[in-house]
Amino acid sequence: MAQFYSAKRRVTTRQIITVTVNDLDPFGQGVARHNGKALFIAGALPGEQAEVTVTEDKRNFAQAVVKRRLSDSSERVAPRCRHFGVCGGCQQQHASVELQQQAKSRALARMMGTRDAPREVDEIIADNPWGYRRRARLSLNFHLKSQTLQMGFRKASDKELVNIHQCPVLAPQLEALLEPLRQCLSELKAVRRLGHVELVLADSGPLMVLRHLSPLENGDRQKLEQFSQTTGVALFLAPDSETLEAPGNVAPWYHSDGLRLSFSPRDFIQVNDAVNQQMVARAIDWLDIQPTDRVLDLFCGMGNFTLPLAKRAASVVGVEGVAALVAKGEYNARHNSLKNVTFFHENLEEDVTRHPWAALGFDKILLDPARAGAPGVMQHVINLAPQRVVYVSCNPTTLARDSEALLSAGYQIRRLAMLDMFPHTGHLESMALFERI
Known part of the structure; x- marks a missing residue:
């Protein structure tokens, strides 16, 4: 046949x-x-x-x-979350925290050295590995077959939604909101037209941002406002990617190094507050800020490092590419009576030498770039010839690349730390101190 x-x-x-x-x-x-x-x-x-x-x-x-x-x-170890292995949020709950930290530290050491001579990691900056996330974005989807609202994170293997009922890496106050929030959103007439909900825990209290894809009826607004009042969660509504409505007219804030920093729910703030506080303190210590120092903070955001630096230095310049964050940094400087700090809105991927702040002299420089690193400013940092440079990184690959420029210019790595900013995940964050020989 x-x-x-x-x-x-x-x-x-x-x-x-x-x-x-x-x-x-x-x-x-x-x-x-x-x-x-x-x-x-x-x-x-x-x-x-x-x-x-x-x-x-x-x-x-x-x-x-x-x-x-x-x-x-x-x-x-036994994973704490019943969704582990399906949900794509965490990858390492099956490993002890000590093993996770050791693995990340070894990887950082390899990337910052050579195959034959890894650069030793001097310390691990960490805190409670559970309940650390003060921010989470939950996707929403109305499941037609079951006629129920799904709320959660994407699967590890594909784009399908995992309908979560617990999340032990979330701050407990946010985790406790999952079920009552699901119930509230399920009762809305607009339940089929919801995009996502973001939960944030500020020092001023928890808040939620609801992205809705069509206008909300008055009845739905009333239900959301009642949920806000009952749970003590500040409500923000987002009918599109640009607009943010605050029915309760709430301005969230958090503390950093004794300063009170106001922010918008859409502003970037570090997810792990406890590690962030240690990170800021370590950066100040490594830079050895003196009352006579002029300090430059590149990729400064809304001033997470800039404002604490300004408490100790003669003057600080913060440079950031997002105009809204520059405005918020300026507001927070005024609110905290810091008159020795100046913010500039500039694209740090372009030639910075033509800007007024770039011609100033600086004793110390801090960089905290996004995942792409800071290749556009490394040569200018070298030309400014600061005594010390602290580089905070969310991507060890670009940290290693940008470090080569400083090492070739006569700087040495004096300190290297692994930041356990996201326990149980594959995120590896770090910071390094460079000192001119």
Whole structure:
């Protein structure tokens, strides 16, 4: 009997092998060696032996999933969240916090040094690994089949929504709002036309921003305002990406280094308040701010570092690319009676040498760029020849790249810290102190 090829009957054989895991990467994947290259295994921990299925085989590395664990690491712990493994928010709840921190520190050391001579991480700046998130954006979707509102985060594997009922990394005050908020939103007539809801815990109290895709009827507004009053949550409504309505006329604020900082719910603030406070204190300490110092803060945002620096230095200049954050920094400087700080709105990806502030002399410089790093200003930082530079990074790859410019110009890394800003996730944040030789 003749057989003909059919694309529909094509079968791809996935190889099953037994390996011993010897490392953990920053993203929570176990690392083993197979056929002379790294094999990354989701859910496996160092010291564990497992049968794994190879799912992707590239020239320089391979990916695999665990088919059966043959042994358990002493660092394996029970995840606190019942959604772990499905929800894409956390990747490492199965590993002890100590192991997570060690893995991230080793990865940072490798990136900041060479293969043969990793740069030692001097300290780990951390706090409570649970209940640390003071901000979360929850997607909303009305499920037609079940006629219910889904509220949660995206899956680890695809864009599908995970309908969460708990989130132990959320600040307890925000986690406690999940069920009553779901109930309130489910009762709205506009339930099918909701985009997302953002929860933020400020020192002034919790707040929520509701993105709705069509105008709200008066009845829906009344239900939301009643929820706001009953729970003590300040309500903000977002009919589009630019507009923000505050029926209660509330101005949220939080404390940093003894300063009271006002912000808009859409302004960037650090998610982990406890680690942020330590980070600001460490930056001030590393820079060794003196009363006569002139300090430059690049990518300054609304003044997270700028304003605490201004409490100690002779003068501080903050430069930021988002005009709204510059305005908020200026407001907070006035509100806290800081008259020695000046903010500028500039695109730091362009040539900065033509701007008035760029010609000033500075003793110390702090940089806190986004994930893309600060390649556009590194040469200018070098030309300003500050005595010390602190670089705060949310991407170790760009930190390592930008560091090369400072090292080539005669600076040395004096301190290197891993910031455990997002426990149980693959985010690796850090800060480094450079000093001119």
